[in-house]
Amino acid sequence: MNPVKSLALAVLKSALGWDSRQACLLCGAPALAPPLCDACRGELLPLDLPGCPFCGEPLISRQDCCGSCREDPFPASSGFSLYPYRGGPRELLSLYKQGDCKELSDFFAGELFARRLSLKPLPLVPVPRSEKNFRRRGWDPVDRLCRSLSRNYGFSCRPLLKRLPSPSQKELSRQDRLTNLRGKVVPRRRLKEIPREVYLIDDVWTTGSTLRECIGVLKRMGVESVHGVSLVRD
Numbered sequence: 001m002n003p004v005k006s007l008a009l010a011v012l013k014s015a016l017g018w019d020s021r022q023a024c025l026l027c028g029a030p031a032l033a034p035p036l037c038d039a040c041r042g043e044l045l046p047l048d049l050p051g052c053p054f055c056g057e058p059l060i061s062r063q064d065c066c067g068s069c070r071e072d073p074f075p076a077s078s079g080f081s082l083y084p085y086r087g088g089p090r091e092l093l094s095l096y097k098q099g100d101c102k103e104l105s106d107f108f109a110g111e112l113f114a115r116r117l118s119l120k121p122l123p124l125v126p127v128p129r130s131e132k133n134f135r136r137r138g139w140d141p142v143d144r145l146c147r148s149l150s151r152n153y154g155f156s157c158r159p160l161l162k163r164l165p166s167p168s169q170k171e172l173s174r175q176d177r178l179t180n181l182r183g184k185v186v187p188r189r190r191l192k193e194i195p196r197e198v199y200l201i202d203d204v205w206t207t208g209s210t211l212r213e214c215i216g217v218l219k220r221m222g223v224e225s226v227h228g229v230s231l232v233r234d
């Protein structure tokens with residue numbers, strides 16, 4: 001942009017009390033309540049359908065639980081995902097995980113709190129990261145989300161689990177994901193006092209196999225009740 005135009009734009013923006021930090025992340029329009037403008041916020045449709053009582057999978061007809069839990073009930077006390085994994089939520093999550101906008105953790109934390117977590121102030125257990133992803137990114141999106149929840153809403157953060165090396169779930173077929181993590185999630189050492197009931201926090205809920213593995217370990221550690229929570233469901 002030429003200097004005259006860019007100066008004029010800067011003057012206009014400052015007259016309107018708007019700067020680029022207040023541009024909507026998805027469309028770039030001015031956002032009165034960042035990070036999104038009202039229109040994009042309105043299009044982020046949460047998963048509001050009644051969910052399966054075990055895993056939270058949206059139920060389309062009037063069933064008691066989803067097809068897969070009828071055969072083998074998911075071991076959680078409840079399951080919840082904020083958004084379907086498409087459109088705006090998918091785009092936001094990828095901006096977040098690529099590290100372009102780490103502050104989105106506060107936005108996601110606010111939405112999780114408003115729609116679900118305000119019901120019960122339970123400790124948060126982050127799904128343990130793969131060290132390979134951590135080395136590539138240099139930070140951990142799920143851990144950062146838990147920290148936002150903890151800082152903004154007073155939840156205690158309890159990283160009870162850690163993950164032994166295994167291929168990244170993302171690189172595997174649906175079938176291979178089901179078995180890849182078996183035995184690869186273990187309790188952290190030197191844990192004091194195990195909570196009775198927790199939220200298990202993840203970013204993407206795909207087959208549920210990561211959460212299932214974590215829940216098995218948490219239960220063997222003495223946690224009685226685990227509520228699975230994710231940002232999106234694929």
Ligand SMILES: [Zn+2]
Nearest residue numbers: 024027037040
């Ligand atoms: Zn927008």
Ligand SMILES: [Zn+2]
Nearest residue numbers: 052055066069
């Ligand atoms: Zn289910």
